[in-house]
Amino acid sequence: MAELMTPPARTANEADAAHRTDAVLARLRMLRAGRREKRRKSLAYTLYCTVLLFGIWGVPLLVAAARAGADGRLRGPVAERLLSALPTTLPAVLATVVLLLAGRAMWQGPVLLERAALSWLLPQPVLRRALLLPRFVAASVTTTAIATAVGAVAGFLLHALGAGSWWAATAAGAMTGGTAGFAGTSLATLVQRHCDTWLRRRGWIRRAAWAVVAVLWLPAVVSLARGSWAAESVAPWSGPWGWAALPLAAVAGEVPAAAGWAGVALSALVLVTVGRAGADAAARIPARVLRTQAGTALRVQASLYSLDLRQARAAVRATRPRGVRSAVRLPFPRRTWLLVPWRDATALLRAPGRPAWAAVWAAAAVALLCLDDAPTAVLLMTLPTGYLAAAQLVEPARLETDDVRRSAHLPWPARVLALRHGLVPAAGLLLLFALGAAAAAGAGLWSDRLLVLPALVPALVGAALVSAYRGVVPVHLMIGSMTPLGDTGPLAALLWQARGPLVALGCLAVVDGPVRGAETGAAGLLWPLAVGAGMAWWAGVTARKTVRGR
Template identity: 45%
Template sequence: MRPGSSADVRTDVHRDESTVATLTFLRAVRGRHRAEKRRNVAFLVYSLALVGGVWGTPVLLAAARLGRSRALEDRPAPLLEALPLWAPALLALVTLVMARSATWRGPVLLDGATVAWLLPQPLARGPLLTPRLVSSAIVAALLGLLGGGVLGFLLSTGTAGAWGPATAAGAWAGLGTALLGTASGALVVRYERALARRGRRIFAAAWCAVAVLGALPVVSVVHGLPPWAHTVALWISPWGWAVQPLVEATVGGAPGGGFLAALLWACCVAGCVRLAVRAVPGISQESLRLRATVADRVSASLFSLDLRQARSATRVGAGRRARPALRIPAPRTPWLVMPWRDLSGLLRAPGRLGWAAVWCASCGAALVFAAGHGGTAGTVSAVAGTWFLYLAAAQLVEPARLESDDVRRAALLPYGARALALWHAAVPTLLLALGTGLVCAVCAAGGRWTPALLAAPTAVPACVGAALVGAYRGQLPVHLLTGTDTPMGNTAPLQIGLWYLRGMLALLVLVAPVVADAARGGEYGAGQSVWLLAVAAGGLGWARRTAHRSQG
C-alpha cells in the first residue's frame, strides 16, 4: 500500500481521535492527583521563595552596599573589564551542560506509569510529549530569569549606573540560555541514534570551543588582550549576542548596539525552540524508557545520599568507547603494570585529561593574579589556585574512584588496598608535575614569573593525596544521617558535608595558607617546601587508611 493513501489517512485520524479521548479520560481520572501535585509544587515554590528572601536578599543588599562604597574596588574592575570575554563562555557552558545532560535525562521525561501503559499504545506522540517539553522549558526559563537577574544585579554593584537595566539584561540573557539549552536537549534526545555514531566527536568539539572561549578571559587577566578581541568575542557566537545588552548596561560601549544583538539572539532561540517542538513527536520509545529508568535510579541514589551511585547511573547512555584513543604498549616490567593500567584508563576518557589541563592553567593564572594583587583579592585568588589544583588531581584519580566503586576490578591484582592507593597516586602526580612545570615555563617565558608558581609543583602530591581520600570515601555512614539536635538545629547536614568534602577542606586549611603567603611575600623557601611535602605524606597515609577501610 502506497504511503499517503486513504487507509493511512484513516489510520492517522483514528490515532488522533484515540489520543484525544485517552488524554481526556486520564485528565478526568487523575484530576485529584494533579491538584495535589500542583499544591505540592506551589508549596515548594513558596518555601524556596521564603528561604531565598530571608537568606538571599540580605546578601544581595550587602553586596550592593559594598560595591557602591568601593570596598571591593580592587576586585570587580578586572571582572567587569573582562565581561565581554567570560560572560559568553559562561552562557555557552550552561547550554552545553544542559545538552550533555540530555544523554541520560533530557527535557522530555515521562513517569513510570506513562512509560509502562501509554507508550506501547497506538497513540500520537505529539500531544503526549509536547506538554512535558513545555513544562521543562517553563521551569528552566524561571531559573534562567532568576540566575541571570541576580548576575546582572551583582555586576551592577561595581558600576555607577542603575541596577535595573543590568538586572533586566542579565535576566534576558539567562532566559534565552535556558530555553536554548532545553531545546538543544530535546534535539539530542530526538537524534540519539545519529549521535551514537558521531556524538562523541560533536561533544568533544563543543567542549573544545567552550574551553577556547573560557581561556580568553584568563589570557586577558594574565597577559592582556587588545580591545578588538572583546568585539570579536561579542559577535562570534550567539552567546555574545545575548551578553551585549548586559555589557551595554554595566561597562558600556557594546559594539553595534544592543538592539541588533538582542534581535539576533531572540531569533536564534526562537528557531531552536521551534525545531525542538517539531522534533519531539519523533522521539523513540527506547529513548523515553531508558531516560525514565535512569531518572528513577538517580532520584533513588540522591534520596539515599549515594552520589557515586547517582553518577554511575548517568553513564548508562553515555556510549563510551571501549578502546582508548591512544594505545600504549603493555610493559614487560611488573612494577609498570599499575601506571600503565591507570594511564590507559585515563586515555579512554580524554576529557578528564583536558579538564586537568584546564584546571592546571587556571591554577597558574590564579597564582599570577594573587602575586600582583595584595589584600583580600590576592588571598582569595591564592586559595582559588589551590582549589583549582585539587580539581585537576580529582580528574586524574578516576581509576581509583572506579576501583572503589567496584571492588571486582582489583580482585586479581597482587596488591592490597593500601598499596593500591599509593600506586594510584603515581600517574596523577607525574601528570600534574608535568602540567604545573609547563605552566611555570609558559609564565616565565611570557614575563609573568612569580616565586609563588613554585608552590604549585610542590603542592601536587598533597593535592593527589586529598583527591584519593575523596576517591576512597566509600558509602556514607548511617549514623551521620541522624546527627545531633542542638539549639541551632540538627547537625546532620553539616556532618554529611564535612564527610564528603573532608579531603578538600583539609587541603585548603593546610596548603592554601602557605601558597597565599608565598604569593603575598613574593618568595618561596625551603621551609614551605618541607611543610607541603609533610602534608603530602600525611595525605597519602590518610588515603591508605581510607582505602583499607572502604574495602572492608
C-alpha cells in the same frame, strides 16, 4: 486558486485519533486530580522554602554587595579587569551552559515521562504531540525561570562592581540568563530526539561542539589575564552565544548601546527559531528513548537520595556510546613495583579526556597565582582548581575501588596499593605545573608564588586518593537529628563525601603562604609538605577500611 490556498482538511483517521486522545487525556486528568493537587501543594511549598531561604540568606548578601559597590569598596583592578573582559567571557559562559544542558539530554532530556505514562499511555493509539508537548513546555518554563533568576542576580552583582545602574544590569542579566535557559532546553530536546540515532554514532559532533567552546574560552582567558584586546570586538558577534551577551555588555559600557538592542533583537529571533524546532522535536522523540531515559532518571534519583554519587555517575556512564577504545599500551614494566603505575598510566592514556581536563585545571591554578594584586580570596581558588586537576588523574584508583576484583590478585595490601596509585597522579601534576610555570615565564607573567605548586602536589593527590577510596556513605550518617532548618543527616553525609578535600584544602588555606599572597618562604613551603604526608597516611587508612568493609 482558492482551493490550492485552502489547507487540506484532516483525514478521518486523524480526526478519530484526535478524538481518542482528547478522551484519554480527559479521563487521565480526572483520575489524577487528587495527585495533581498534591503536586501543586508540594511545588508551592518548595517555592515558599526557596523564597524564604533566599530572603534570609541571599537578600542580605545582595544588599551588602550593593552597599559595598556604592561605597567603592568593590572597585579596583580586579573589578575593572572583570568588567572589561565581559565581551569575551560572557559568550564563553553562555556557550558552556547551553552545551551542558544539551549534553545532559543524552541521558535525561527535558521531555521525561513517568513510568505509568510509559506503560499505559505510550502504547495506546494517542497523538504523541498532545502527550509530549506539555512536558517540553513545563521543562522550558522551569529552566528558563531558574536561568532568568540566576542571570538577574549575576547582573545585580556586576552592578556592584560598577556595571551601570542596578535596574538595567539586573534586567540585562535576566534577559541573558533566560535566553541561555530557553535555548539550552530547546537544543536539549533536539538532542533527545536524535540521541539514539545519528548523534550516538557520530562522536565528532560532540567533539566539534566542545572545540567551539574551547575556542571561545581562549580569548576570555587572555582578556582576564592581560586586559582588553582585539578579540573583545569579535567574540560578541561570533554567534548566538555572543548576541545574548550584548545587552549585559552594553550596560557595563563595554559595547555601544545600539549593539545591546541589536543583541536583544537577534536573541529573540534565535529563541523563536530554536523554540519551534524544539517543539517539533518533542513530538517525535522515539518511545525507546523515553523508556531508556526514564529508567536512567530513576536510577540516578535513587542514587542521589542515598547520596551515592558514584552510583549516579555509573548510571549516567552506562548510557554513553561505547566507541572503539584506544589501543595505547605502554611497554610492560620489568620491576614489580612499577606494575600499578604502569596500569594507571595506561588507563589514563586510553581515556585522554582525563589528562586533558587535568591540564585545564592545572593551567587555571597557574594563572590564578600569576595574577598581580589579586585579593586573597582569588589566590585561594588555586587550591580547589589544583585539587580538581589531581582528581582527574586518580581516576584509575577510583575505578579500582568501585570494583575491588581488579586488584584482588595483586600481592600488596590496600594501604600500599593506595600509595602506589598516587605515583602517576603526582608525577603528572608536577609535570603540568612545571609546564604551566614555564609558559608563564615565557609570557612574562612569572610570579614567585609559583614555587609553591610542587609543594602542594602531595596534599592535593592525597586528598584525591581519600575521596577515591571513601566507599559508600555509612548508614548511621543518614540518620541525623531534627533542627529548625531540617534533618542534619544529608549534610553530614555530604561532609563525609567531601572530607578529603575539605581537610586538605582547609589545612593549606589557614596558614600564611604564597596561596594567601604572603612572601614565599621556608614555612610556606614546608607546611604543604607536612599536610601532604598526613593526607598520604589518611589515604592508606581509608583504603584499608574500605577494602576490608567489602
